[in-house]
Amino acid sequence: MNYSARVIILLGLTIVTGTVAQNAPPALRVDGSSSSPGARDVMNRVIDGVKEAEREENLYERIERVETRKQAGDSRPVSVKAYRVVPAGTGTAKIPLGPDGKPTDQEAYRTELEKLLKSLTWAAETGQPQREAYLKVQKKLKERDEAIDATRNAFLFTFLDDEPRGDRRLSKYKMEPNPAFKPTNRMTSIYMKVKGLIWVDDASHQMARVEVQVTDDISLGLFVAKIYKGSRFYQDRYEVAPGIWLPTFLQFDFDGRKFFSSFSVHEKTYYSGYKRIGPPAEAIPQIQAELAGLESLKPKQSLDR
Numbered sequence: 472m473n474y475s476a477r478v479i480i481l482l483g484l485t486i487v488t489g490t491v492a493q494n495a496p497p498a499l500r501v502d503g504s505s506s507s508p509g510a511r512d513v514m515n516r517v518i519d520g521v522k523e524a525e526r527e528e529n530l531y532e533r534i535e536r537v538e539t540r541k542q543a544g545d546s547r548p549v550s551v552k553a554y555r556v557v558p559a560g561t562g563t564a565k566i567p568l569g570p571d572g573k574p575t576d577q578e579a580y581r582t583e584l585e586k587l588l589k590s591l592t593w594a595a596e597t598g599q600p601q602r603e604a605y606l607k608v609q610k611k612l613k614e615r616d617e618a619i620d621a622t623r624n625a626f627l628f629t630f631l632d633d634e635p636r637g638d639r640r641l642s643k644y645k646m647e648p649n650p651a652f653k654p655t656n657r658m659t660s661i662y663m664k665v666k667g668l669i670w671v672d673d674a675s676h677q678m679a680r681v682e683v684q685v686t687d688d689i690s691l692g693l694f695v696a697k698i699y700k701g702s703r704f705y706q707d708r709y710e711v712a713p714g715i716w717l718p719t720f721l722q723f724d725f726d727g728r729k730f731f732s733s734f735s736v737h738e739k740t741y742y743s744g745y746k747r748i749g750p751p752a753e754a755i756p757q758i759q760a761e762l763a764g765l766e767s768l769k770p771k772q773s774l775d776r
Contacts, residue, residue, distance in 0.1 A: 517677065520676065527747075530749050535553065535740055536741040538551050540737040560604075584758060588759065626647065630643075647666050684701070684704075685698055685702040703722075706720065717745060
């Protein structure tokens with residue numbers, strides 16, 4: 472089930488970051504102009520902004536609160552888990568927190584920070600193991616970029632309307648598979664089985680919201696898993712730092728099977744507390760200072776005479 476969840480999230484995020492490109496309709500306004508070249512320029516700015524945000528996301532720590540429900544419409548979650556998520560170079564550390572987003576056990580929290588510091592220290596070194604680990608990361612990023620580039624021609628967009636969000640305006644687009652698109656691999660064939668809606672912030676030309684619906688069963692691997700028709704993915708993005716738009720809310724509701732077992736996943740994730748921690752070399756002194764602060768708060772042990 473976890474594998475399937477990761478795949479459907481990847482699918483949704485790939486659509487988020489890659490589908491808005493050269494097929495943008497001329498209805499998008501650029502300084503009052505409705506010309507097709509202007510629309511394409513704006514949409515290229517959108518995808519450039521999201522790609523930059525994805526790179527920046529690997530430099531920001533955050534708090535993630537995950538609510539799991541039995542059914543999509545349930546008002547109360549059956550479980551709530553919170554984590555402090557910290558990028559660590561070749562991976563990501565997830566430190567458990569209480570539902571209120573604070574540590575429940577200071578000693579356990581300190582232990583997790585010490586593990587994080589070791590991971591950061593390892594990732595900041597320049598040995599052969601580190602080079603191999605970063606090469607694997609780069610390979611995944613390259614594969615992701617190729618999948619995103621394929622979506623430039625995989626979808627057609629139709630401008631629907633303007634919508635307010637607070638004091639900002641969003642342009643809403645319908646996203647549908649391009650019948651002329653020819654998939655080249657299993658991943659790109661998935662694009663023909665989804666549709667959705669995309670909202671673009673008019674002032675910044677950044678991706679603000681996306682909703683994706685699976686229109687046909689999607690097979691994952693050779694008889695490994697399947698995501699059923701009707702599954703949905705939803706994400707909100709806001710500006711968390713000047714020019715940086717990152718996820719603040721994620722929801723996915725999908726049913727499927729893995730091997731011969733059925734599953735149903737309904738989760739909402741809330742992201743908050745974004746803070747730039749930087750690459751490992753920059754993050755290390757910050758975690759060291761935090762550990763030193765925790766050490767100073769430990770009660771002094773009395774000496775027996």
